[in-house]
Amino acid sequence: MQSLISKGIKVTGEMTSDEDITIEGEFEGKIKVNGKFHIGRNGRVTAEVEGTIVSVEGKVVGNIFAKEKVHIHASGRVEGDIECPTGGLEVDPEAIIRGKVNMKEREVPAYLSDQPKGTSGGGSSAGNTPSSGGQSTSRKRK
Numbered sequence: 001m002q003s004l005i006s007k008g009i010k011v012t013g014e015m016t017s018d019e020d021i022t023i024e025g026e027f028e029g030k031i032k033v034n035g036k037f038h039i040g041r042n043g044r045v046t047a048e049v050e051g052t053i054v055s056v057e058g059k060v061v062g063n064i065f066a067k068e069k070v071h072i073h074a075s076g077r078v079e080g081d082i083e084c085p086t087g088g089l090e091v092d093p094e095a096i097i098r099g100k101v102n103m104k105e106r107e108v109p110a111y112l113s114d115q116p117k118g119t120s121g122g123g124s125s126a127g128n129t130p131s132s133g134g135q136s137t138s139r140k141r142k
Contacts, residue, residue: 002019002020002021002022003017003019003020003021003022004021004022004023004024005021005022005023005024005025005026005027005043006024006025007024007025007042008025009025009026010025010026010027010028011025011026011027011028011029012027012028012029013029014029014030014031015027015029015030015031015032016031016032016033017032017033017034017035018034018035019033019035020033020035020036020037020038021033021035021036021037021038022038022039022040022043023037023038023039023040023043023045023058024040024041024042024043024058025042025043025044026043026044026045026046027043027044027045027046027047028045028046028047029046029047030047030048031045031047031048031049031050031051032050032051033050033051033052034051034052035051035052035053036051036052036053036054036055037049037051037052037053037054037055038054038055038057039054039055039056039057039058039059039060039076040057040058041057041058041075042058043057043058043059044058044059045058045059045060045061045062046060046061046062047060047061047062048062048063048065049062049063049064049065050064050065050066051064051065051066051067052066052067052068053066053067053068053069053070053071054066054069054070054071055070055071055073056070056071056072056073056076056077056078056095057073057075057076058075058076058077059076059077059078059079060076060077060078060079060080061079061080062079062080063080063081063082063083063099064078064080064081064082064083064084065083065084066082066083066084066085066088067084067085068084068085068088069084069085069088069089069090070082070084070088070089070090071090071091071092072089072090072091072092072095072097073092073095074092074093074094074095075094075095076092076095076096077095077096078095078096078097078098078099079098079099080098080099081099081100081101081102082097082099082100082101082102083101083102083103083104084103084104085103085104085105085106086103086104086105086106087103087106088103088106089101089103
């Protein structure tokens with residue numbers, strides 16, 4: 001299911017949703033969407049935006065935090081910082097971003113990891129011992 005704030009509607013406040021949201025009107029405040037958050041061509045958002053996937057065709061004034069992807073379309077305008085995983089930013093030609101972009105490493109789910117949880121993946125188990133002066137002495141093998 002998808003919720004829509006239509007053109008001509010202005011909403012102020014804090015919104016959280018587990019469903020996809022599209023904004024064609026105006027929103028001011030804070031938004032957290034556990035799904036896709038789309039700002040349509042007519043949409044104007046002045047807010048801190050957090051979503052799984054964030055798509056901007058209109059204008060956002062505020063920071064964007066995405067768990068998976070941010071797409072700024074050609075008509076999109078962002079005045080604020082963007083944070084998303086490496087490879088998770090798509091910017092069309094003619095799109096405008098006024099802010100910083102921080103791309104972080106993607107988190108690897110435990111079930112996809114090569115190593116059992118709690119292992120360092122290398123060499124010695126000497127770790128934090130009195131003979132090491134309280135510092136770890138383990139090193140990864142090449």
